[in-house]
Amino acid sequence: MNTIMYIKEELKHFINDNEKIFNQKLLTEATNVSTKITDILTKGNIDLLKNAKKLIFYTVDQQEEDLVTFAKVEGIAWAKHSLTLELKLEWVQAIRRTLWHFISIIDEEKNILHNREDYYSMEKLFNEKIDQFLNNFFLSYSHYKDEMIHKQREMVEHLSVPIIPIKHSVSVLPLIGSIDSYRIKIIEEKVLNDIAESRIQTLVIDLSGTAIMEMDVIDYFEKVLAGISMMGCSAIITGLRPELVKKMVHAGISFEKNAETRGTLQEEAGT
Template identity: 25%
Template sequence: MDTVLQDIVLGNSDEIVKKWINEVEKNSVHKYSLTISEELFDSTNREFVNVIFVSVQNQGSKDDLKDFAERIINFGWPLNYLTEGMQAFRRVTTNFIIERSETLDAERFKQVLESVDEWVDPIVNFLVSEYSGSWESTVSLQKVALQELSAPLIPVMDGITVMPLIGTIDTERAKLIMENLLEGAIKHNAEVVLIDITGVPVVDTMVAHHIIQAAEAVRLVGSTCILVGIRPEIAQTIVNLGIDLSKFPTKSSLRKGFQSALEITDRAVVNLKDKGNEMENMIDSLNKG
């Protein structure tokens, strides 16, 4: 940075900061006033301008700028908060230098003004790059989390697991369903896997193909797959399309599918009250004997 510019900026930092904050608040407060508190907005602005001055003092150190950009992303604020803030700082600094132009000769004055751009532009580019990179990383992590939630395999009993599906099924999601089914069936030692499509709005040829593939894969690892949640309109569509689902059991509801799963695993739901009455009857018969 030009030494004259550095002296001007650091030597008049209080006045420059005051003018910058006034301009930022005037131009941006309406964008954030509905979503954040005035205190947070004010403290963030002061932190922003402090980070800018730290970059001046540290001769290009960008660690604080990087940390600040990450915090802005965590706040959920847009990129233009950073870019508009830096442009406001450029205007304030330039105007401040112009007001004191009489202290510099024409050539030196031109050099100082040019050095403002040479100082601000790299900071803007760095902030944009850091924001974009951090945002892509955040989106990637969120995508992974959503994918894991989009096809969960839930163990409900020893040997019985359920995968509830909601929403449309495309090729990418079908691949995830297949992976989760196989990994979950082995992990939970599942004898029966229930695939619940109650929340799937449309079952066309492609969706049915993916489901059949998933069921066949489950069979190959030693588990039985039951497709449940087949609504009347879905059943009609399957018939009209000539889709063959005869290779594995299908049920209209999760409840009926669970009953079948109990039968396959040699289990039954027993009413404890009835069992108690049965025991009492056995005891009475023994006493009579």
């Protein structure tokens, strides 16, 4: 282990003293990234050369906690600015090759690695840490992207639940397209909040644009109607499609307990 400790220090001193050569070698190893390095700095304020040096120092010093934190921050930054995983992978592999290139130079000059055991021990330590960085980076990147997709879907779903006031304390909710288990929860949240905020006393829910609704969603929809009733609002269902009615009848489900039903929205508007 003394051999490994010694080469760690030699490597850090070498990189600090030869930073220009270090940077040139990195850029040579990562041809695709090297053409985008200025754009990445401008777009995401991500200094790839500075961060490469930081990754190597965390790796050779075995600073696991700092390395993992750094990987997570990098993952968020790359995901936030829509930088590709392909570029990141190329860059980290270039860092790995550059690290071993300079270890080889140092060993040739000072003959530090005397046997295979020293070499394999060091290879295991350093490569494991770089792999750990990559794993945590990918997890952080994916988690941030998933959160963004979830928030975007949630926003879109909220926009697809348009509660339209037509008279004083009377509003219409036209639902279009299929309603799945995710969307019905968005509908529930939007409807109950709008009833409370806008003091809606009658909510007309038009289902003429909805043909597909699975049984678990129908069951949940019945609970939404119960919630509407508990908030002192009257629900009126219009435009029930025949295929939906058949499914409800065969399952023994009826909306009549917590809502009136009408044939069409026009019929309700005329009353």
